[in-house]
Amino acid sequence: MAQTTSRLLLLLSLLQARREWPGPELAARLAVAPRTLRRDVERLREMGYRIDGAKGPYGGYRLAAGSDLPPLLFDDEQALALAVALRSASVADAGLGEAAARALASLRQVMPGRLRSRMSALAFSTAPDIATPRRAVPSPDVLTTLSAAVRDLAVVRFDYEPAPGPAADGGLHVDGTEHPERLRHAERRRVEPHALVTWRSWWYLLAWDLDREDWRTFRVERIHPRTPTGPRFRPRPIPGADAGRFVAARFRGAERHDEWPCVGTVVLGLRAAAVIPFAGDGVVEDLGGERCRLRVGSWSWVALAAALGRFDATIEEASPAELVDAFAVLAGRFARAAGQTSASVRAQGPGAG
Structure with a gap:
């Protein structure tokens, strides 16, 4: 009986996972004969689950939606x-x-x-984000409103708070409530919402801005929707066909694709095993001994050169030329900083520091 019960739970979960299942495929997933599958479907029907079936070689099963569906069961x-x-x-x-x-x-x-x-045994915690220790969170009501607009393809009008200032809490309430002073400077926006995306624990709305005629990303906790929603719209193709990758690309400084705008290659005087844990999304090639080749990207050439400097190792064979120039820029800045520091120490006389 236990085996039959487990199989019924699995059958129910499969029917919930897909809109429709061909009979032979469903029987194969359960590792039972078609006759056994039919008996199991009848048992679920007797329990009150509305399961529609179609006969014939292309027949199958689907779990019908209804308000009288019994409580859901989980394996x-x-x-x-x-x-x-x-x-x-x-x-x-x-x-x-x-x-x-x-x-x-x-x-x-x-x-x-x-x-x-x-x-x-699943007890765990999350490490705090040191860079943003006080984070405003989106209201569940706002998330629900925006999700419904994405689903219904309805134009959304909202007030968008300006970016946080230098205050400790950014001028935002960490519980997501409205900040009257900031709302007075909010900007009215009118968009066609296409997707909600989470990126590094932040919520973003990806939408086509009707007034600016371009794609825009909006931080959800700064959105204050106005009701009712506007007319329906025809969805536009998202560049790259993936909302998540498109949003990530914007934060990498790229316009359309999830790729760094500046990608360079260097040979580092370190073992590949010592570089891999800190290479991020870079590609490390082991050259043997204390040498490896690293291909990595960043939002600017100077930022890329600075990031490569953190490995505290010799750097050779840098390319392309833009990366070489960026190293020269940083070398000049560091040399000036070192010279100013040395001059300051000398001016303080013996025993300074």
Whole structure:
């Protein structure tokens, strides 16, 4: 009986994962004969699940949507995956931490003992972002409004707060509430929303700006939607056909593709194994001994040259010429800085420092 129950749970999860399953493919996934699959479908129907079926060589099954659907059931892997997702949301600064923690507690209450012990082993935390210790989080209501607009292809009007100033908290409330002073300087925007994207724990809306006639990315916690939404629009092809890669490209200084605008190559006087952990998305080639070749990118040539200097090793065979010029620029700056420092020390006389 336990084997049959497990198979029914797997069948239900498969039906929930896809809109429609061909009968032979579904039977193959369950490793059962078509006759057994038909019996299992009938058992689920007797339990109240509305499963539509079509006969014939191209027939299949689909789980019909309906308000009278019984409570959802989860197999072990689904329950643990849900626990991990809720745990991640509860420890991350995502604006849903308290709700996720309550949902996680509710899930734990109904978990069988074998899963509860495995779930307890999933305890983890997230390291704070030192660069932005106080982060404004988007309101769940705003996320829901924007998500619905993306789904419905509806034009959105909103007030967009200006970029944070030099204040410790950036002038933004960390709980995502409105800041009256900043809202007085907000800019009215009218866009066609295409996707919500998370990048380095920040939420962004990727949209076509109707007034500027170009793609724009907006930080969600600075968006204050105006209702109702506008008319429907026909979606535009996102450059590169991937919203996430397009947003990442913008932060790399590229216009369209998820590639660094400045890419160079050097030979470092270090073993490849010592460079790989710090190479980021660069490519490391082992040249044997204490030498390796590194191909890496950045948003500018000077920034790339400075990043390569952090390896504290000899640098040879730099290319292209723009990278060589950037090294010369930095060399001049460092030489002037060193000269000024030396002069200052000499002026202070013996025993200074």
